[in-house]
Amino acid sequence: MTQTLAATLPVRGWTRRDPGLHGCVCCSPALQTLGLLSLPHLAAAGRADGWKRLGAPPAATVGTVILANARILTVDEAFSTAEALAFRDGRILAVGSLEAVREAAGEEAEVLDAGGRTVLPGFIEPHMHFFAIAMFGTIPDVGAVVCEDADAVIARLGEMAAAAPESKWIVARQFDPSLQAGADRITRHTLDQIAPRNPVFLFNASLHIAYCNSRALEIAGVTAATQDPPGASYVRDASGAPNGVLQGQAAMFSVLGHNLAAMATDDIPEACRRVCEKANRVGVTTVCDQAAGGFQGRGELAAFHAFAASGHMTARLRYSLIQAGERSWDAMGVKPGEGDAMARAVGWKVVSDGSNQGRTGLQREPYLGGGQGMAYVTPETLREITVKRSLEGWQMVIHANGDLAIDRALDAIEAALEAGALKDSRFRIEHCSVLHDEQIARMARLGVTPSFLIGHVHYWGKAFRDEIFGPEKADLLGRAASCGAAGLRWTMHSDEPVTEMGPLRMIDNAVNRSLWKEPGGVLNPAERVTVRQAIIALTRDAAWQCRSEQEIGTLEVGKLADFVILDRDPLEVPPEELGGIGVLETWVGGRRVYAA
Ligand SMILES: [Zn+2]
Numbered sequence: 001m002t003q004t005l006a007a008t009l010p011v012r013g014w015t016r017r018d019p020g021l022h023g024c025v026c027c028s029p030a031l032q033t034l035g036l037l038s039l040p041h042l043a044a045a046g047r048a049d050g051w052k053r054l055g056a057p058p059a060a061t062v063g064t065v066i067l068a069n070a071r072i073l074t075v076d077e078a079f080s081t082a083e084a085l086a087f088r089d090g091r092i093l094a095v096g097s098l099e100a101v102r103e104a105a106g107e108e109a110e111v112l113d114a115g116g117r118t119v120l121p122g123f124i125e126p127h128m129h130f131f132a133i134a135m136f137g138t139i140p141d142v143g144a145v146v147c148e149d150a151d152a153v154i155a156r157l158g159e160m161a162a163a164a165p166e167s168k169w170i171v172a173r174q175f176d177p178s179l180q181a182g183a184d185r186i187t188r189h190t191l192d193q194i195a196p197r198n199p200v201f202l203f204n205a206s207l208h209i210a211y212c213n214s215r216a217l218e219i220a221g222v223t224a225a226t227q228d229p230p231g232a233s234y235v236r237d238a239s240g241a242p243n244g245v246l247q248g249q250a251a252m253f254s255v256l257g258h259n260l261a262a263m264a265t266d267d268i269p270e271a272c273r274r275v276c277e278k279a280n281r282v283g284v285t286t287v288c289d290q291a292a293g294g295f296q297g298r299g300e301l302a303a304f305h306a307f308a309a310s311g312h313m314t315a316r317l318r319y320s321l322i323q324a325g326e327r328s329w330d331a332m333g334v335k336p337g338e339g340d341a342m343a344r345a346v347g348w349k350v351v352s353d354g355s356n357q358g359r360t361g362l363q364r365e366p367y368l369g370g371g372q373g374m375a376y377v378t379p380e381t382l383r384e385i386t387v388k389r390s391l392e393g394w395q396m397v398i399h400a401n402g403d404l405a406i407d408r409a410l411d412a413i414e415a416a417l418e419a420g421a422l423k424d425s426r427f428r429i430e431h432c433s434v435l436h437d438e439q440i441a442r443m444a445r446l447g448v449t450p451s452f453l454i455g456h457v458h459y460w461g462k463a464f465r466d467e468i469f470g471p472e473k474a475d476l477l478g479r480a481a482s483c484g485a486a487g488l489r490w491t492m493h494s495d496e497p498v499t500e501m502g503p504l505r506m507i508d509n510a511v512n513r514s515l516w517k518e519p520g521g522v523l524n525p526a527e528r529v530t531v532r533q534a535i536i537a538l539t540r541d542a543a544w545q546c547r548s549e550q551e552i553g554t555l556e557v558g559k560l561a562d563f564v565i566l567d568r569d570p571l572e573v574p575p576e577e578l579g580g581i582g583v584l585e586t587w588v589g590g591r592r593v594y595a596a
């Protein structure tokens with residue numbers, strides 16, 4: 001059963017090997033497998049009545065509302081400020097002085113006092129994975145933010161086992177050897193000591209490796225005599241017995257398959273509602289899912305739109321269709337721009353290489369210690385897809401981490417432009433991690449817009465500098481300032497579940513470039529940006545990048561009333577306090593969806 005569940009969607013022209021030990025979370029078969037298990041529930045979520053269980057949606061705001069006594073950063077072209085803003089029927093009616101806004105809003109308008117606080121356009125998270133968060137979010141996180149090192153992970157799993165009924169599976173996720181030292185300590189022997197009776201299963205953050213204990217291997221019937229499944233392996237100790245480390249999907253699911261049914265998400269509407277709630281809490285009013293259909297193909301799109309129609313969706317959704325589902329998309333005839341202001345198809349996503357911290361990002365030169373990463377798609381196929389889909393009007397969204405992967409993405413984009421794609425196609429390169437000067441110049445020429453996983457700088461910066469790339473190449477990570485200077489519009493993203501959504505933390509990361517694992521350390525200060533530039537990246541430019549600048553991204557008349565109220569003004573606080581600014585309220589379409 002597990003073999004068929006683990007089968008991935010058929011992919012034309014793809015390099016056929018398993019993405020390997022450290023593939024990208026974006027396209028993880030582990031997530032697809034969980035998605036397949038949730039299929040019946042997701043099918044229900046694709047119908048309007050599937051959302052009734054959430055009850056009546058929160059009521060819309062009635063009449064005209066004036067937000068007064070505020071310091072409003074409109075983030076318009078002039079980055080102008082205002083003291084009041086009025087909205088009606090979810091859209092902004094007036095912005096400016098209180099007097100002018102009152103006049104436009106009329107006598108009847110209700111006035112809300114913002115208490116002198118700072119108001120910004122709602123933040124836009126341009127790259128996250130909606131269903132991955134919905135379905136994976138309930139599995140406990142033992143990653144670097146929670147546990148210092150491998151021993152702390154083992155101890156945490158022990159606490160979970162001690163608190164669980166006998167024989168209950170202990171499942172956790174997010175162990176990251178590039179940030180948590182002592183990966184070789186996590187074997188069945190150490191896990192047996194802390195959990196002798198409960199089966200234990202720990203996902204590596206990449207989702208392409210897992211670790212389990214003897215009880216889990218016993219349930220799965222995996223012994224020294226068991227052959228490795230094709231394309232995967234049970235890592236073995238000197239005696240030839242499996243040591244509990246499972247590499248590749250087939251090995252992982254031969255074990256976890258015995259618990260998968262219990263892990264399926266049976267309440268999709270509630271899980272989706274929680275994702276929006278999570279976004280709203282950190283001030284996000286629009287998210288862009290960058291692998292739509294990765295779980296369920298068309299069922300996922302139906303669920304998105306039914307969710308939007310239910311009135312319970314409290315963060316707008318933009319999404320890119322995952323290339324792996326191309327047959328479904330063609331059969332359905334999905335068109336770019338299909339949907340409405342709540343949920344809309346905007347992009348076409350291709351994952352072209354792995355991840356740099358997993359040493360699978362495709363590089364021009366070898367990593368420290370060797371290896372140049374891997375291409376998930378041949379240059380020819382990437383070019384073919386990019387030309388075809390951009391001529392159809394899709395915005396191409398290409399995941400490329402290594403510098404060689406970026407070269408190939410640019411070749412494909414150049415071919416699309418030569419074939420007649422619009423210059424305003426807003427070709428996106430995702431993560432766009434390692435950038436040389438000449439690549440930035442080429443991107444400017446081709447009209448390419450990068451989105452940086454800015455956590456690469458903060459969380460993994462030290463590992464990149466000391467262990468993965470060396471200092472010279474590590475300086476080429478997340479080059480926001482240089483891209484801005486070259487006239488490129490850039491954004492940044494969390495890629496949640498890779499890092500968590502958190503626009504203020506991302507602003508902090510881009511402005512300070514501080515190193516999480518090295519107090520006082522900074523990665524290439526020349527690439528620091530101003531607070532203003534970082535705000536623009538997560539509002540006005542993210543709206544443009546997600547093809548939604550006509551309705552969101554700034555607080556201007558006619559746009560949707562999506563805004564946040566912060567406890568301090570990011571332009572006024574010392575840079576090291578940016579990440580600690582609190583979100584007091586989040587409003588979407590003139591409706592308050594979060595209050596601290
Ligand atoms: Zn990616």
Ligand SMILES: [Zn+2]
Nearest residue numbers: 026127290495
């Ligand atoms: Zn991603």
